[in-house]
Amino acid sequence: MTEDYRAAYLREKTLRKQAEQMLEDKSRELYDSFRKLQQAHDSMQENQKALLHNEKMASLGVLSAGVAHEINNPIGFIYSNFCTMSEGMSDIQTFVFTMDKLVNSDADGQKIRDAWREGLTRYDVEYLLMDFESLTSETIEGLERVKQIVADLKSFTREDSGEMDLVDVNECVRGAVNILSNQTKYHAQVHVDYGELPKVKGYFGKLNQVFTNMIANANQAVDENGDIHISTTYNNGYIEIRFRDNGHGISKEHMNLLFTPFFTTKPVGEGTGLGLSLSHGFIEEHNGRIKVESEIGEGTTFTIFLPPADD
């Protein structure tokens, strides 16, 4: 009896050990698989980040030629204004120094007054001062334009921090419209109607990228005399951002493919087909949605719905 009990005990002990070993092996395998899965997930996230960056850089490549042109124009007249001002300034300097010398000499009052009048005419002082005024205000305007372009470019390339901010959608749309104005001006009239909106809790950079892509798509869809209507409104608890164009439209077969990564009807070099799929992901991240309506030959309307930030 005792022997039987002992044998049973030993058998049970061996079995238990085997089971424990098996469990340990299995959990190690599980852990390894988990690690591998985590690594795959991490590298996928890295790839997605790189893809996102590439898409942004590709758009930036197209943009920078336009931006360079936009900046070059004000820089050109700012430079020329400064050259003119510098010449005028040296005339005024000569006049002031001559007068200063005369005033400090023992010349009589009449001589000084004559020299003053003669100098005013010779150096065209009245004209120079008026010219300075207009050159300065034109220069300030030019500098403000450059400043705005740089600010728009900065908002386009802005990397979102991990945290969501309170975003002014109108400001975000304005940035996208401005940054693309150099491309749209050759194809279309852009009409923007900004409504009064509550803020959105989200990522400025991502929303800006969505709006930029919407305008770029509309611009690529219209012929020379296109019209792009953009409006922002607050309706039924949702912020609506609408992009309407009178371009070539989207066929029924393509409607279901729009948000698929790499779906594009554009020639190589003109589109990677990532714009709408990224936009879709970004808008979902903001708990919003995108609606598309299109009629071949008539045009297309993309409407983005975003919930406002909680008060």
Ligand SMILES: Nc1ncnc2c1ncn2[C@@H]1O[C@H](COP(=O)(O)OP(=O)(O)OP(=O)(O)O)[C@@H](O)[C@H]1O
């Ligand atoms: N406003 C529009 N009018 C007509 N077709 C459009 C419009 N917007 C998008 N499409 C169609 O949807 C396709 C996918 O758009 P998406 O923005 O994803 O990529 P893309 O513009 O081709 O390339 P990318 O945005 O990466 O430069 C476009 O190639 C085009 O066929």
Ligand SMILES: [Mg+2]
């Ligand atoms: Mg696009």
